[in-house]
Amino acid sequence: MYKMVEAKINGITVEVKEGTTVMEAAKKVQIKIPTLCKHPDLPPSAACGLCIVKVKGSNKMLRACCTPLEDKMEITTNDPDIVEVRKTVLELILSNHPNDCLKCGRNGNCELQSMASDFGIREDVFRKFLRDIPIDSTTGTIVLEPPKCILCGRCIEVCQNMQNVWALSFLERGLDTRISPAGDIKLSESPCVKCGQCSAHCPTGAIFEKDDTQLVWDALKNQDKYCVIQIAPAVRVAIGEAFGVVGKNLTKKLYALFRRLGFKAVFDTNFGADVTIMEEASEFAERLIHKKGELPLITSCCPSWVDFMEKFHSDMINHFSTCKSPHEIVGTLSKTYYAKKNGIDPAKIYMVSIMPCTSKKYEITRSDEMFASGFQDIDVAITTRELARMIKQAGIDFMNLPDEEADSLLGDYTGAGVIFGATGGVMEAALRTAYNFITGKELEDVNFVKTRGLEFIKEAEIDINGTKIKIAVAHGLSHVEEVLDRVRQAKKEGREIPYHFIEVMACPGGCVGGGGQPYNVTDSLRLKRAAAIYQDDKDKAIRCSHNNPYVQKLYKDFLGKPLGEQAHKLCHTEYKARPIYIR
Amino acid sequence: MNTCTCAPELKEKEKQDGLKELKEFIKDYKPLHDNQGALMTVLHKVQEIFGYIPREAMDVVSEKLSVPTAHIYGMATFYNFFSLKPKAKYQIYVCKGTACYVAGGSRLLERMQEELKIKLGDVTPDGLFGLSITRCLGCCGLSPVVQINEEVFVRLVPEKIPGILEKFRKQEKKVK
Numbered sequence: 103m104y105k106m107v108e109a110k111i112n113g114i115t116v117e118v119k120e121g122t123t124v125m126e127a128a129k130k131v132q133i134k135i136p137t138l139c140k141h142p143d144l145p146p147s148a149a150c151g152l153c154i155v156k157v158k159g160s161n162k163m164l165r166a167c168c169t170p171l172e173d174k175m176e177i178t179t180n181d182p183d184i185v186e187v188r189k190t191v192l193e194l195i196l197s198n199h200p201n202d203c204l205k206c207g208r209n210g211n212c213e214l215q216s217m218a219s220d221f222g223i224r225e226d227v228f229r230k231f232l233r234d235i236p237i238d239s240t241t242g243t244i245v246l247e248p249p250k251c252i253l254c255g256r257c258i259e260v261c262q263n264m265q266n267v268w269a270l271s272f273l274e275r276g277l278d279t280r281i282s283p284a285g286d287i288k289l290s291e292s293p294c295v296k297c298g299q300c301s302a303h304c305p306t307g308a309i310f311e312k313d314d315t316q317l318v319w320d321a322l323k324n325q326d327k328y329c330v331i332q333i334a335p336a337v338r339v340a341i342g343e344a345f346g347v348v349g350k351n352l353t354k355k356l357y358a359l360f361r362r363l364g365f366k367a368v369f370d371t372n373f374g375a376d377v378t379i380m381e382e383a384s385e386f387a388e389r390l391i392h393k394k395g396e397l398p399l400i401t402s403c404c405p406s407w408v409d410f411m412e413k414f415h416s417d418m419i420n421h422f423s424t425c426k427s428p429h430e431i432v433g434t435l436s437k438t439y440y441a442k443k444n445g446i447d448p449a450k451i452y453m454v455s456i457m458p459c460t461s462k463k464y465e466i467t468r469s470d471e472m473f474a475s476g477f478q479d480i481d482v483a484i485t486t487r488e489l490a491r492m493i494k495q496a497g498i499d500f501m502n503l504p505d506e507e508a509d510s511l512l513g514d515y516t517g518a519g520v521i522f523g524a525t526g527g528v529m530e531a532a533l534r535t536a537y538n539f540i541t542g543k544e545l546e547d548v549n550f551v552k553t554r555g556l557e558f559i560k561e562a563e564i565d566i567n568g569t570k571i572k573i574a575v576a577h578g579l580s581h582v583e584e585v586l587d588r589v590r591q592a593k594k595e596g597r598e599i600p601y602h603f604i605e606v607m608a609c610p611g612g613c614v615g616g617g618g619q620p621y622n623v624t625d626s627l628r629l630k631r632a633a634a635i636y637q638d639d640k641d642k643a644i645r646c647s648h649n650n651p652y653v654q655k656l657y658k659d660f661l662g663k664p665l666g667e668q669a670h671k672l673c674h675t676e677y678k679a680r681p682i683y684i685r
Numbered sequence: 686m687n688t689c690t691c692a693p694e695l696k697e698k699e700k701q702d703g704l705k706e707l708k709e710f711i712k713d714y715k716p717l718h719d720n721q722g723a724l725m726t727v728l729h730k731v732q733e734i735f736g737y738i739p740r741e742a743m744d745v746v747s748e749k750l751s752v753p754t755a756h757i758y759g760m761a762t763f764y765n766f767f768s769l770k771p772k773a774k775y776q777i778y779v780c781k782g783t784a785c786y787v788a789g790g791s792r793l794l795e796r797m798q799e800e801l802k803i804k805l806g807d808v809t810p811d812g813l814f815g816l817s818i819t820r821c822l823g824c825c826g827l828s829p830v831v832q833i834n835e836e837v838f839v840r841l842v843p844e845k846i847p848g849i850l851e852k853f854r855k856q857e858k859k860v861k
Contacts, residue, residue: 284758
């Protein structure tokens with residue numbers, strides 16, 4: 103049993119569990135306390151100082167984010183004194199912030215900007231002290247602009263503890279304090295895996311996604327280009343947030359939008375996901391039945407996870423599925439299969455991927471196999487946030503567009519394809535098809551609910567033809583290593599392997615919580631996005647990849663057999679160790 | 686950003702010997718709590734062995750203590766005592782704590798810069814003297830104070846500075 107405490111906030115009685123902070127307790131009684139450093143995903147850092155409140159009996163103001171509510175406390179969260187102090191704190195923060203909001207990557211959705219607006223900041227009260235630190239855009243995925251940093255520490259917490267990557271830390275102290283990779287090296291030379299979680303949590307424009315939208319506009323304008331597009335599963339359930347709608351699947355409006363923007367063909371990454379499953383389930387069956395290759399098989403469609411593995415866990419390369427990620431497969435097929443079928447010169451095809459992910463910008467040139475079609479398979483990858491800006495620029499009333507369908511051949515998907523967007527989805531999709539490949543039978547119930555939800559490490563046992571298949575699903579990179587260590591330990595001691603199949607997603611919640619998704623994500627929002635994805639799966643008549651008629655046609659007409667020569671050339675990749683200094 | 690001139694880098698042989706000494710130290714060092722806690726002591730040792738904290742030593746510390754490099758860097762740049770660049774043989778710390786400041790600490794700093802012909806944060810070309818400031822040495826009653834390596838000079842006036850520097854130069858000649 104928890105001990106409860108009862109206190110008064112602004113005269114309103116509130117009863118909460120012992121240990122609840124003043125800020126959380128206040129929220130329960132509809133009181134908002136401003137903050138720039140506290141994020142619902144992260145522990146308090148008490149850095150910004152905006153959340154100060156008065157506590158009766160204390161002669162100083164306390165920070166609500168890190169002060170636990172105590173029994174009989176009497177708290178005032180708002181009076182003229184408090185507002186004045188908060189305003190001064192804000193003015194001090196702004197005293198070393200460059201006021202170039204109009205040209206900033208966060209213009210319109212910056213937490214600092216809206217705080218300045220709320221407090222009616224109209225002038226620079228303190229002498230400006232701007233920091234001269236160069237911008238780092240070396241990763242080609244996220245951009246670091248330290249002069250705009252307010253030192254809240256969110257990105258550091260995310261990078262070090264949530265993701266266990268340790269690319270970023272605070273260097274120096276006092277006025278010289280800055281966010282940087284160790285030793286002021288470039289981000290591209292650091293352990294950074296480009297997951298972009300720092301950019302999704304940053305309250306200002308100090309870290310943001312590299313904007314590639316101009317490349318897309320240029321291609322659309324170019325008469326010689328045949329522009330085609332695809333959207334990832336997680337994008338369709340999050341893009342609505344940029345237009346005030348939460349947890350709604352907008353797939354068909356997106357298809358309509360792309361045609362209005364001038365794309366000649368509209369594909370869906372979910373189709374690629376169905377193909378990925380054909381290959382990955384075959385790979386699993388091969389390894390399980392014919393002992394060709396090592397178990398556990400580990401999924402590889404998350405490029406940040408691939409980068410993390412190549413940097414820090416390259417001993418696991420043999421366990422990795424060699425299958426390419428879904429959007430890469432759609433890219434390759436658009437410039438081979440689709441081009442051939444429609445008599446289009448593949449050199450003219452310009453493939454745009456809309457992704458929930460900053461790392462996909464890195465993946466498109468990661469290795470030679472990303473050019474399997476003879477061209478760069480994906481010409482540009484842009485994030486959900488960039489797409490939202492494009493829609494607004496284009497002057498389209500997006501939410502009221504009529505529904506349209508995707509183009510056939512690379513557009514129709516099954517329920518298995520769409521669930522790739524949530525943690526556990528790839529595993530669930532793969533099991534649905536692997537069951538068929540191993541037993542020759544169809545599952546009676548395709549729902550594997552144990553792989554769903556936000557628990558960081560999910561484990562389950564599935565009976566396939568009398569064999570107990572043990573699986574693990576991990577998301578959030580800090581939780582992945584626990585699973586890997588269990589495998590390593592068992593191998594070292596010569597014990598039976600603890601798992602046959604492991605799914606890994608770098609971002610908490612999987613792609614729905616991706617680093618390129620709309621801002622202000624919380625677990626409740628991740629669940630709402632995932633729920634919309636699972637609903638799409640439930641609504642589909644066909645829910646297993648191997649039953650997708652267009653996938654069957656693709657194999658019959660073009661790819662041959664899963665893992666066959668043509669499939670291997672176009673749909674698989676390789677990995678190599680990319681050693682880096684110890685984290 | 687940083688335009689300071691530095692003391693000469695260590696020779697390869699010296700560096701290798703230093704790394705060996707560091708590994709021995711870590712092997713024998715039993716941390717009171719955990720490896721994170723050991724970091725401070727170990728970094729002091731690194732500073733003592735090399736006169737600064739070279740990257741190679743950070744890599745050794747990171748590996749042996751299982752502490753991320755990013756964390757070590759954060760710590761090494763946070764504390765004034767640690768230096769990422771070779772320090773001078775005689776490091777001068779002029780106190781700019783409140784008491785010393787009021788008692789004329791900044792005049793001492795000006796005179797030091799004139800005498801050594803270097804700016805704050807720099808090292809003389811011969812690697813002999815380095816000039817930095819410090820915050821409160823804990824003897825405000827004796828302000829203004831200057832510390833040179835382990836030696837503390839109290840109630841100092843600018844006129845005494847040339848003589849003090851000369852003392853160290855002579856000391857150096859004797860050693861050679």
